[in-house]
Amino acid sequence: MSTNKITFYSVRYAVAFCAIFFFAFSFSNSSLSIGQEVEEVVENKTETDAEEESEEEDEESDDEEEEDDEAMPWDDEDDEEIKVFKFPQSTEFLPNFPIFKVKYAGFPEFKIKGRLRSSEYFLCSECHDGVELKPRPIIRELRKEHTNINLDHIKQEHGTEKFWCTTCHDTSRPDYLVGLKKQSIHFDQSFLLCGQCHSQNQKDWLFGAHGKRTGNWNGERTILLCTECHSPHSPALEPASPNPPPPPRQGQILVKSVHPEGPRKTWDKFIYSKQH
Amino acid sequence: MSEKNNPAKTVETPENSDVSRRELFKKTAIAGTIAAAGAVSTTIAASNVESGGLSDALDEFFQKHYQEMSKEEMQKAIARLERKAKEKHGKEIHIGNTPPLEGVLFGYALNISKCKGYRKCVDACVAENNQNRDTTIQYIRVLELENESMNFEEADHYYDRETVPHTGKKYFPIQCQQCENPPCVTACPVEATWKEADGITVIDYNWCIGCRYCAAACPYWARKFNWSEPSIPEEKINPETHYLSNRPRMRGVMEKCTFCLQRTRKGKLPACLEACPTGARVFGNILDPKSEIRYVLENKKVFRLKEELNTEPKFWYYSD
Structure with a gap:
């Protein structure tokens, strides 16, 4: 068993290293610009690994993210490339906005639509330009x-001591989000940020059991970002008024239950009018 | 009716009974043919007045079953139906005839822990499928249940609250479950309803006689009957239709959810899924191992409604 383990781990690490080198090389050549489809390949898992380790997908996906952070374009070394990004100030600019294509090990390939809902404060760098109005990390x-x-996201669930704007918003680069390891995260990849705590939801979202797909059921998979449905500052969906109920069938009447909170029932109108 | 009583009286004399029976059969047969001819002539006359074409009326009367029509006959029938729909509703309507896709079996999954009971799916369905706006025909019913209960006897789908979700309640949408073993198809005496190759149970509205046996056979209350002539405001008619799903119906026929055949056979998603504000619905091809619905079926705790009836629904419910 021990020899098997050693060989297994050696193979695994060899594959991982190869993948890191390969992606570091591929990203050094990539350039990002508006109106261009940007492929960000976050896959470094071979088929053999996938077969052997299918049970430990959770842990592996975490590992991958760690390793991928080294090769992501938002690293400090690639500052010049990141400045090419520009954000739409309103939804009118959406057609020109780059659509991100992300691959993960084991996950079906998907595309993310650029944010449809944009904050009124965006771009942040218009006010927080790094010189004046420095955001203070004080609660x-x-x-x-x-x-x-x-x-509500701060108050209710997490307690005000631990959480502040600067937990998720990057102070040094205002138009970006920031992860717990101080890595910059693009606004269109907020699922990387949310998934730091909500890993189960992230996994479901990547596979399609959570969240919403748009457009088609086959072919290219386009899914909505977390922030399309959840407000990042108060993620729980708020109660809303429902659409009107269907009328009872012809010849029937809705009758209240004898129990105070019980469901209403339909009665025959004729019989009910005779009894009451 | 008076003739029918005669054989009862002549039972005592077996020799006479045969003769009288024969006579009776003859008489009834003649009377029947005369009545049928009269009915045909009256229907033709009636429809003649409405549509303004005897040939149209004859074509409609002698239109074959959907599965038995040749390509030319189908084109002719669709052209006539489109023409009549325009006359009736005052709007150009396209009736498609897309066949089922190969290697596709549609399946649906619904996350009951995500559904909040907004009824957005219901309205989107009505708008997409050209249902009668006057009556209660809605393919989706959203049940309101106690949070800890699965007792459908105590469910309320007429709930009318200011805001949902109401505390202590959960919501459970039900629509056609597209059974693999559909009892409604078995019940139909004229084979006007059948299961297509992609797993969708459909109705040929022109073949349906409106006996409502299927509605009685369905354990999910998924089939609805047009008691009156459907009326839809002109601006609200969806012109993109399919022969088997959302083309304008007539009085006296059944209708049901078809997972938006007119959309899904072209690769689009059903209207209820597109409308869902909480993302509770997952739709896809259950034969494709990489599809989202297969992930749900393989990794989530799923259940089907009234599984003990052996209807094998292709509609699964799951929760987080």
């Missing part, structure tokens, strides 16, 4: 700006 009550943001 406090906001009084002048950003007062209309509902911060």
Whole structure:
């Protein structure tokens, strides 16, 4: 058994190293610009690995993200390339906005639509330009700006001591998000940020059991980002009024239950009118 | 009716009974043919007045079953139906005839822990499938249940709350389950309903006689009957239709959910899924091992409704 384990791990690490080198090389050649489809390949798992380790997908996907962070284009070394990115200020610019194509090991390939819902404050760098108005990483009550943001995500579930704007928003690069390991995350890849805590939801989302697909059921898979349905600052969906109920069938009448919270039942109108 | 009583009286004399029976059969046969001819002539006359073409009326009367029509006959029938639909609704309507895709078996999965009971799917379905706006025909019913209960006897699909989800309640949408072993198809006496190759149970509205046996046979209340002539405002008619799904129906025929055949056979998603604001619905090809629905079926705790009836629904419910 031990020899088997050794060979297995040696093969695994060899494959991982090869993959890192390969992707580092491929990213050094890639350039990002508007209107161009940007492929970000985050896959470094071979078929043999997938067969052997299908049970430990969770752990592996975490590992992959760690390793991939080294090769991602938002690394400090590739500063010049990142500056090529420009964001739409309204949805009118969406057709020209690059659509990201992401591959993960084992996950079906998918595309993410650029954000349809954009914040009124975006671009952040218009005010927070790095010189003035430096965002303070101190937990406090906001009084002048950003007062209309509902911060339930901080208050209810996580406690105000641990969480602040700067936990997720990058202070050094205002138009980007920041992960727990201080890596910059693009706004259109917010699933990498959310998945740091909500890993089960992330996994379901990547495979299609959570979230929403649009357009087609076969062919190219396009799915909506987390932030299309969940407000990142208060993620729980708020109660809303439902559409009107169907009328009861002809000749029937809706009757209240004898129990205070019981369901209403349909009765024959004729019989009901005789009894009451 | 009076003649029918005669044999009962002549039972005592067996010699006479045969003769009288024969006579009776003859009489009834003649009377029947006369009545049938009269009915035909009256229907032709009636439809003649409405549509303004005797040939149209005859074609409609002698239109074959969907599965038995040749290509030319189908084209002719569709052209006539489109023409009549335009006369009736005042709008150009395209009736498609896309065949089932090869190697495709449609399946649906619904996450009941995500459904919040907004009924957006219901309205999207009505708008897509040209249902009668006057009556209660809705393919999707959203049941409101107690949070800890699966007792459908105590479910309420007429709930009318200011906001949903109501505390302590959960929501459970039900529509046609597209059974692999559909009891409605077995019940139909004229084979007007059948299961297509992609697993969707469809109805030929022109072949349906409106006996409603299928509605009685369906354990999911998925089949609805047009008691009155459907009325749809002109601007709300969906002109993209399919012969087997959402083309305008007439009075006296059954209709049901077809997983939006007119959309899904062209690769689109069903209207209820596109409308769902919570992303509770997953649709796809269950024969494709890489599809999302297969991930749900293989990795989530799924169940089917009334599984004990052996209807083998292709509609699964799951929760996180």
